[in-house]
Amino acid sequence: MSQHTPSHSLHSSLQEWLCYLEHLHNQEIDLGLARIGQVATRLDIRFDFAKVITVAGTNGKGTTCAFLENALLGQGKSVAVYSSPHIERFNERLRINRQDCDDQAFICAFVEIEQARGDISLSYYEFTTLAAFLVLMARKPDVIILEVGLGGRLDATNTIDADIAVITTIDLDHQAFLGDTREAIGYEKAGIMRANTPVVVGDKNPPQSLLDHGNSLEAEMYLRERDFFVSGAGNTAGQGDGINWQWRCGQTLLPELKLPSIPQDNVATALMVLALLEVELSGELVNGLIRQTRVPGRTEMFHLQSDIMLDVGHNPQAARYLAGVLAQKRRQENYRRVFAVVGMLADKDISNTLKPLAEDIDAWYLGTLDGPRAAKAQEIARVLPPEQENINCFDNVTQAFKMACNNAKATDLILVFGSFFTVAEIRRLLV
Structure with a gap:
């Protein structure tokens, strides 16, 4: 067992631990799965008890996660959401059945990681992501929703193989890390895909790089305007000629949906995920979720x-x-x-x-x-x-x-x- 200084022990506060983690690694953002992958193997991280949904995209990740969370909780599932960054408290990054993770659960996980990592240097994000994983292994929710922090292919969340991958939108952001074109960024986001596994793409015009990667893996791609469709109103609440909009996939038609307070496109993407999870969708159910889903800091x-x-x-x-x-x-x-x-x-x-x-x-x-x-x-x-x-x-x-x-x-x-x-x-x- 490694020796711990008082600045990072089981008896330290969460804030003391977070200060320690901020100075543990020499780069704030250091993409790559090699370091976290080694420590995850030592910790035997596995989510075989849960259905895992990983959500990537330039925008819309948090609201898509929130809509899925509300829907699946309504189906009687226990649901965890891991996301970053937080707005007010670090604990917001992991919530289980809408309850933020408590300090002590994080601290116990930090101690376990500190003992397991040896001389492997982990960034703040890698360390805290592993901590969330350990808490999830202890709590064992039915569904785990992982919001990708940056990109996809090299993000710490991508150490986990998802049962369903979701890519909301592709646009320019974090160009220094992901590339300065939609094609380059699309390839990075596509890195969360797995062979022969469903992936829902909410972008109406996905980059060819994303489609090519999905096809090379033979991933089961579900694309907006090919496999699921939206008509009426607009993507901004209150825009469009009508007050309602509709969503369609195969034989399922939801014709009179209310305008959401979150982006309509993200609701549409989440509905495709719910359809793949065999949730029985109805206008009444979806409108209830639309009324319920509001996310702090999003309009x-x-x-x-x-x-x-x-x-x-x-x-x-x-x-x-x-x-x-x-x-x-x-x-x-x-x-x-x-x-x-x-x-x-x-x-x-x-x-x-x-x-x-x-x-x-x-x-x-x-x-x-x-x-x-x-x-x-x-x-x-x-x-x-x-x-x-x-x-x-x-x-x-x-x-x-x-x-x-x-x-x-x-x-x-x-x-x-x-x-x-x-x-x-x-x-x-x-x-």
């Missing part, structure tokens, strides 16, 4: 002196969706002005993330996030379209938010977006 509304919307959108595709929601919300609520509170990471495509929203923003309140990856508020200001005049820069997003609140009237909307870190910082002030 989440708070009503204080003025209305506040939080969204973790941080790439161009997410911003295009958010722009549609914002435009519709502005029409519905007749907001006089929209103030944007933004903090972003420097390695994001800041210009193309802000551009889709620019015409609906009346004033910008830009803050600098904590950490070495953060973009300075002044750097964000420089890439805003030149016609944007009301731009205010602050040392942090809390200052930016408080000034926006001071200036906003009851008829205004404050939109907070740009990063999980931005939403986490402001959500703590609101909840």
Whole structure:
């Protein structure tokens, strides 16, 4: 047994452990399955007791996972969801039957990993993912839903062979790690596929690289607009000519579905997964799930002196969706002005993330996030379209938010977006 210092022992707090893990490996993001695979083998990680669903994609992973979770809990299954990053508490990363994992379960798992890894260096994400796996092996839920952290092929979650793989959307994000084209990124996401195993692809125009990889494995691909179909309304809540939409797969038709608060495309993708799991789908069941499924930090509304919307959108595709929601919300609520509170990471495509929203923003309140990856508020200001005049820069997003609140009237909307870190910082002030 290895010797533990007091900074990382069974008697340490969860926060002490997490501080230790942050400094254990020399790179924050270090993709690859070799290190985690060796330790997983030593720990004998296996999920043969559960049905495993792995969800990858540029956007829409969290909402797809949440819809599946609600649906399967409603079928009487015990359901675990592993996701990252968290918004407020680390414990949010693993929930079982909607209950966040407790500190002690994580600490016991950390101790076991620390003893097993020997001299193998693990990143924070690899270490915490293995801890979640150990907790899941102890709790043995019926269904395990794994949200991929980054990419797919080399993500720590991909040490597990899924019974069903899900790929929501493919777009540009994390280009430094995944490539700078949809074809390159599609290949990385396709890495969660397995031979002769179902994979649901929610992207309406998947890259050829993804299709080629699936065909080479002889994976059972279920593709949007080939195997399942959506018609009516639009992907943004409230868009489209009608108030309802419909979903179809084979002989199953769900004709009068309500508009969800999460992206409609993600509901459609999740319904295909449920069909593969032989859940008996009906309009009444699905509309109940649509009403039930709301995810923190995804177009989440708070009503204080003025209305506040939080969204973790941080790439161009997410911003295009958010722009549609914002435009519709502005029409519905007749907001006089929209103030944007933004903090972003420097390695994001800041210009193309802000551009889709620019015409609906009346004033910008830009803050600098904590950490070495953060973009300075002044750097964000420089890439805003030149016609944007009301731009205010602050040392942090809390200052930016408080000034926006001071200036906003009851008829205004404050939109907070740009990063999980931005939403986490402001959500703590609101909840």
